[in-house]
Amino acid sequence: xxxxxxxxxxxxxxxxxxxxxxxxxxxxxxxxxxxxxxxxxxxxxxxxxxxxxxxxxxxxxxxxxxxxxxxxxxxxxxxxxxxxxxxxxxxxxxxxxxxxxxxxxxxxxxxxxxxxxxxxxxxxxxxxxxxxxxxxxxxxxxxxxxx
Amino acid sequence: xxxxxxxxxxxxxxxxxxxxxxxxxxxxxxxxxxxxxxxxxxxxxxxxxxxxxxxxxxxxxxxxxxxxxxxxxxxxxxxxxxxxxxxxxxxxxxxxxxxxxxxxxxxxxxxxxxxxxxxxxxxxxxxxxxxxxxxxxxxxxxxxxxxxxxxxxxxxxxxxxxxxxxxxxxxxxxxxxxxxxxxxxxxxxxxxxxxxxxxxxxxxxxxxxxxxxxxxxxxxxxxxxxxxxxxxxxxxxxxxxxxxxxxxxxxxxxxxxxxxxxxxxxxxxxxxxxxxxxxxxxxxxxxxxxxxxxxxxxxxxxxxxxxxxxxxxxxxxxxxxxxxxxxxxxxxxxxxxxxxxxxxxxxxxxxxxxxxxxxxxxxxxxxxxxxxxxxxxxxxxxxxxxxxxxxxxxxxxxxxxxxxxxxxxxxxxxxxxxxxxxxxxxxxxxxxxxxxxxxxxxxxxxxxxxxxxxxxxxxxxxxxxxxxxxxxxxxxxxxxxxxxxxxxxxxxxxxxxxxxxxxxxxxxxxxxxxxxxxxxxxxxxxxxxxxxxxxxxxxxxxxxxxxxxxxxxxxxxxxxxxxxxxxxxxxxxxxxxxxxxxxxxxxxxxxxxxxxxxxxxxxxxxxxxxxxxxxxxxxxxxxxxxxxxxx
Numbered sequence: 001x002x003x004x005x006x007x008x009x010x011x012x013x014x015x016x017x018x019x020x021x022x023x024x025x026x027x028x029x030x031x032x033x034x035x036x037x038x039x040x041x042x043x044x045x046x047x048x049x050x051x052x053x054x055x056x057x058x059x060x061x062x063x064x065x066x067x068x069x070x071x072x073x074x075x076x077x078x079x080x081x082x083x084x085x086x087x088x089x090x091x092x093x094x095x096x097x098x099x100x101x102x103x104x105x106x107x108x109x110x111x112x113x114x115x116x117x118x119x120x121x122x123x124x125x126x127x128x129x130x131x132x133x134x135x136x137x138x139x140x141x142x143x144x145x146x147x
Numbered sequence: 148x149x150x151x152x153x154x155x156x157x158x159x160x161x162x163x164x165x166x167x168x169x170x171x172x173x174x175x176x177x178x179x180x181x182x183x184x185x186x187x188x189x190x191x192x193x194x195x196x197x198x199x200x201x202x203x204x205x206x207x208x209x210x211x212x213x214x215x216x217x218x219x220x221x222x223x224x225x226x227x228x229x230x231x232x233x234x235x236x237x238x239x240x241x242x243x244x245x246x247x248x249x250x251x252x253x254x255x256x257x258x259x260x261x262x263x264x265x266x267x268x269x270x271x272x273x274x275x276x277x278x279x280x281x282x283x284x285x286x287x288x289x290x291x292x293x294x295x296x297x298x299x300x301x302x303x304x305x306x307x308x309x310x311x312x313x314x315x316x317x318x319x320x321x322x323x324x325x326x327x328x329x330x331x332x333x334x335x336x337x338x339x340x341x342x343x344x345x346x347x348x349x350x351x352x353x354x355x356x357x358x359x360x361x362x363x364x365x366x367x368x369x370x371x372x373x374x375x376x377x378x379x380x381x382x383x384x385x386x387x388x389x390x391x392x393x394x395x396x397x398x399x400x401x402x403x404x405x406x407x408x409x410x411x412x413x414x415x416x417x418x419x420x421x422x423x424x425x426x427x428x429x430x431x432x433x434x435x436x437x438x439x440x441x442x443x444x445x446x447x448x449x450x451x452x453x454x455x456x457x458x459x460x461x462x463x464x465x466x467x468x469x470x471x472x473x474x475x476x477x478x479x480x481x482x483x484x485x486x487x488x489x490x491x492x493x494x495x496x497x498x499x500x501x502x503x504x505x506x507x508x509x510x511x512x513x514x515x516x517x518x519x520x521x522x523x524x525x526x527x528x529x530x531x532x533x534x535x536x537x538x539x540x541x542x543x544x545x546x547x548x549x550x551x552x553x554x555x556x557x558x559x560x561x562x563x564x565x566x567x568x569x570x571x572x573x574x575x576x577x578x579x580x581x582x583x584x585x586x587x588x589x590x591x592x593x594x595x596x597x598x599x600x601x602x603x604x605x606x607x608x609x610x611x612x613x614x615x616x617x618x619x620x621x622x623x624x625x626x627x628x629x630x631x632x633x634x635x636x637x638x639x640x641x642x643x644x645x646x647x648x649x650x651x652x653x654x655x656x657x658x659x660x661x662x663x664x665x666x667x668x669x670x671x672x673x674x675x676x677x678x679x680x681x682x683x684x685x686x687x688x689x690x691x692x693x694x695x696x697x698x699x700x701x702x703x704x705x706x707x708x709x710x711x712x713x714x715x716x717x718x719x720x721x722x723x724x725x726x727x728x729x730x731x732x733x734x735x736x737x738x739x740x741x742x743x744x745x746x747x748x749x750x751x752x753x754x755x756x757x758x759x760x761x762x763x764x765x766x767x768x769x770x771x772x773x774x775x776x777x778x
Contacts, residue, residue, distance in 0.1 A: 023523070031168045034276060067424035071432045105193055105201035112395045113204055125396055134179075140399070143204050 051091055052131055058088070059137055063126050088129075096128035098139045109138040116144025151281040151310055151522045152271045153318070153514025154264060156298065158214040159340030159367070161185045162511035163267040165275065166519035171322065171512040174274045176266075182507055186211045187262045190250055194266040206234040208249050212341060213263075215364065216256040217301075218294035221245040228365070257297050261304035268305055282307040283518040285510050288314040288346045288360040310521050316346035317355040318513025319479045322504050325350055331474035332358070334462075336492055336500065337510075338455060339480035341367040345458050347466045347473075359465035361458035366451065368482045374447045375405040375439075379420065383435055389428055391435075397425050401435070408439055413484045416441045445487040452491050459495055476500040479509050534559070535651045538615055538623065541578040541587035543568045544672035550615040553583065560616035564630075566607045570683075574599035575611055577627045579640065583658030585669040591654070598627040598636040606683065671722050678715045678729045682708050685736050700739045707732045 062084060069077050096107045098121045103110060107128055108121065116122035121141045128139025153171070155162045160182040163174045176183045176195065183195035186202065187210045193201065202209045215229045221239035229245075230237045240246030240253065247254045264284070271279045284307075286298050295312050302309035316335035325333060330351035337344040344362035348355050379401050380392050391397040404420045411418040422435040445452075463470065476496050482488060483506045492500050504512065534557055539549035542565065550561050567575060576597050582590030601609050610630040617623045626637035658665075685708055693701045714720050714728045 020523075028168065035168065037276065038274075064423045067432075071424060103201070103204060105188075105197045109200040110202075110204040111399045119204070125399075138200055 048092070048132055049134070052136060055088065055091065055093060055129075055131060056136060059129060062088075066127075092132045093136070094130045096130060096135070096139045098124045098128065098141050103141065103143045107135055107138055108141045110143045111140045112142045113145045114142045115147050116142075118144055118146030120144045149278060149280055150271075150275055151283060151515075151518030152267070152279055153283045153285075153511050153516070153518050154267050155285050155315070155318070155511035155514060156214065156260060156263060156267075156301075157182075157185055157339060157510075158212050158342050159185060159369070160507070161263055161267060162508060163271050164508070164511040164515035165271060166515050166522075171515040171519070173508050173511060174271050176270050177273065183266065184211070185214065185263050187213065187259050189254055189259060189262060190252075192262070194262050208235065210235050210247060210249070210254075210259050213247075213256050213259040216245045216247070217260065218291070218297035219245045219256075225364070257301040258304060260298065260301035264302055264305035264307060268307060280306070280308055281310050281518070281522075283311045283313055283514045283521070284309055285313050285315045285318045285514050287342075287344055287362075288316050288357045289344070289362070311517060313514055313517050314346070314355070314357055315344070315479070315510050316348055316357065316360075318511075318517065319477055319504075319509045320348055320350065320355060321513035321516045322509040323475075323477050323501060323513075325475065325477070332466075332468060332472055333475040333477060334459070334473050334496065335477050335479060336455070336459070336483065337362075337479035338482040338488060339367050340482075341365070341369055343367060343455055343458065343480075345455070345462045347462050347468065358468070359462045361462040361465070363454060363458060366454055368480075370451055371409060371448050371482060371485075372402070372406050374451065375409055375444065376401055378439075378443075378447050379405060379435070379437060382437060383425075387428060387433055389426055389433060391426060394426055400425065404435075409444065409485075412439065412441045412444050413486060441486070448487075452485075452488055455488075456491065456495055470496050473498065477504075477509075478502045479506050481507050534617060536581050536654055537583055538593075538617070539580050540565075540613060540625075541580060544676050545587045546669060546672055547580050547582070547585055547587045547590055550613070551617060557617045560614065562612055562614040565611045565613055567601065567604070567609050567611075568606055570605050571603040572606065572609075573601055573603070575601065575627065577613060577625065577636075577638075579623075579625050579638070582654050584661065585665045586672075589657070589661070589665065593623070593640045594625075594638050596625075596627075596636050596638045598629060598634065600632060600634050601629055602631060605687075667722070671720075671725070674722055674725045674729065675715050675720075678711055678725060678732075681729065681732060681736070682712050682715070685732075695743060696739055700742075704732075704736055704739060707735050 062081070065077070065081050065084070069081060098108060101121050103119050103121055107130075109128075111125055114122050120143065122144045123142040125140040125142060129136045150165055152174070153164045155164075161184075162182040163176075164171050165174055166172075173181045175181060178196050180196075184199045186198040187194050188198045188201060188205060188208055189210070190208055198209055202211075210233075212229060212233070215225055216237065219226045220243050221237070222243060223245070226237060226245040236248040238246055238248050238253075240255065245256065247256070247259065264282070268279055268282070282302055284298055284302055286295055290298070298312055299309045315337065319335050319337070320333060325331075330349075332347060332349050335344075335346045335348060337346075342362065342364050343366040344360065346360040347358040349358050350356075376398070380390070380398075384390050391401060400422050404422055408418045408420055417438060417440045420435060420437045420439065424432045425435040426433050473496055476492060476498060478489065478492070478500050483492075483500075483502065489500055489502065534551055534553065534555045537547075537549045537553045538551040539547050542548045548563075550563060551559060565575070574597050576595055578587065578595040579593040580587055580590040581593050584590050598611065601611075612628045612630055614626045614628075615623065616625075623640040624637060625640070626635055628635040685704060689696070689701055689704060696704070711728045711732045714725055
């Protein structure tokens with residue numbers, strides 16, 4: 001009698017253990033499958049966005065060139081800037097339209113409020129860019145205060 | 148059960164993490180970053196970076212640092228201090244609690260925090276691809292009951308069932324894996340974007356007890372940034388007489404540059420700030436170029452860092468502990484990346500602080516681990532081992548051919564087909580090796596066995612499948628099977644992963660040390676094997692169809708092969724001498740073969756199609772790997 005009791009105890013503890021392990025196993029499998037799915041999804045995105053960090057760094061250098069051009073107004077320099085812009089466009093970079101547009105925090109970063117039509121971009125301080133369908137860098141803009 | 152996410156609901160930045168595959172992982176935000184600003188614009192429902200971008204335009208409607216108001220009375224010191232710096236309106240609400248008035252609407256701090264948590268939830272759902280309803284949220288150790296209650300309510304408003312509110316230092320200790328250790332006392336030094344906290348924890352049997360906490364609720368990375376900006380502005384003024392602080396656009400650029408410089412100076416000892424065309428003077432453009440050394444930065448923020456020491460002293464004395472009783476100091480918060488901060492902490496506690504976990508992510512990771520413990524994810528997670536060194540077998544010329552590469556997570560198994568090295572070879576020896584060196588003799592032998600009874604066949608024809616199977620306990624089973632006869636042999640090697648750290652380290656170092664020498668040796672063997680193959684194949688062709696070449700050509704080739712063979716067997720042959728002979732022979736063989744084909748194709752042009760088909764089947768038979776098993 002005593003022995004039997006002990007046996008059933010062992011069996012129930014083992015059953016619990018099996019169940020626990022089964023759950024753990026399922027969980028790991030689920031994690032793995034999710035990981036696989038995400039990997040597939042990310043793969044193409046990663047390839048597409050691989051140049052993002054380099055492009056982002058280049059953008060600040062292009063800003064500097066544009067600032068120089070604002071001052072120098074040199075035809076040759078303008079050609080250089082246009083050429084670089086063309087190249088970047090080929091890599092999937094697209095300028096965010098800002099001037100005269102309604103301010104949109106999804107694509108623009110307001111750095112200053114100035115007099116002008118309310119919530120409308122008065123001046124673009126630095127151009128923003130999409131890389132394919134993602135905002136690579138928000139445009140920095142001055143926005144009208146309505147006065 | 149759905150996943151329980153861990154949320155670090157911070158004063159300036161928040162982060163989310165989850166347990167996956169037995170480890171805590173940060174969930175990237177929709178914007179692709181690991182943390183997001185704890186900033187909310189409730190009218191339009193903007194949270195994070197998006198809310199931050201419209202802050203200047205919409206400052207009275209944009210709420211930041213809402214954590215400072217959680218569960219606080221309006222009349223309290225914390226609320227009043229926050230009121231001073233906040234452009235949004237803080238007022239007195241029900242039961243004297245602090246509330247926020249925006250565009251005629253009233254928001255409790257819980258509702259605003261809920262917006263942050265909602266973003267965390269949405270990002271997690273997008274990442275996991277499943278609904279998320281359960282969360283663990285962290286709070287500072289000094290939060291009282293009403294503050295904790297408020298945080299829990301925020302979670303509920305966001306549609307999250309808050310499984311537990313965890314102290315931030317406890318979460319950090321979990322992320323550092325300190326729960327597995329012995330009973331000890333640790334210090335958590337957390338210097339974030341806007342607040343500084345120091346906590347002393349006592350760990351034992353998986354229980355974390357906060358012994359004391361202290362800090363400065365208005366000290367953080369933002370103060371450091373401001374110092375750097377002021378320095379740049381004043382230096383520029385000294386140089387040019389122009390005050391950039393009056394120019395909002397210039398100031399914005401300096402702000403970005405200052406933060407970048409601060410971060411760079413954590414790894415470099417000097418950085419250059421370079422902002423061309425920053426402003427104009429008398430119609431001429433002015434450029435900002437300035438070098439800042441790490442020493443200079445340290446000088447500028449010296450008193451800020453020093454301010455963190457007093458709270459450390461107080462925390463120690465409150466816990467009635469001596470510095471010597473502290474077993475470990477762990478660093479949390481982005482500012483602790485600064486070497487000077489680490490130095491000051493080290494000097495004060497007299498011990499090197501532990502900085503092995505990303506300080507921006509530690510709290511969220513710890514919260515996720517806590518979530519994993521609750522859901523049972525952590526309890527039974529098998530800690531999977533990796534194979535510390537490469538496992539492989541010896542192949543022709545004494546080369547080590549790897550089957551299971553170093554750092555492969557076990558259990559794992561891999562098969563590869565090998566073949567014989569000479570004609571009519573009746574048996575192969577499978578010599579199992581462990582190590583990183585390309586030559587078999589330089590690696591450790593784990594065992595070997597012989598598979599015999601291979602039917603007589605030309606070299607390269609028999610297919611011998613060698614399988615390595617290593618289980619979770621590091622037991623390696625190697626088998627070799629002749630695919631033609633089905634005959635199989637195997638060996639079991641225990642403790643294939645069980646090497647001491649020192650052994651592994653030595654083997655890795657040796658591999659590095661002898662890398663060049665080893666490569667030369669291996670190249671020589673490869674060349675010998677290549678020459679061997681040419682000799683055997685050409686002789687076979689000569690034997691089968693030698694007469695077609697003509698006696699002179701056959702003789703010429705045989706002589707060239709003899710010479711090559713002599714060089715292959717010459718112990719002191721070099722890579723160059725072998726290569727020279729091999730090239731000569733190859734060219735000669737090719738020349739004659741070409742002539743033969745040309746003659747043949749001219750003779751039977753109409754049959755050309757049939758011939759190419761025949762050739763295709765011929766190449767098919769050569770599926771076995773080149774690296775044959777040694778005799």
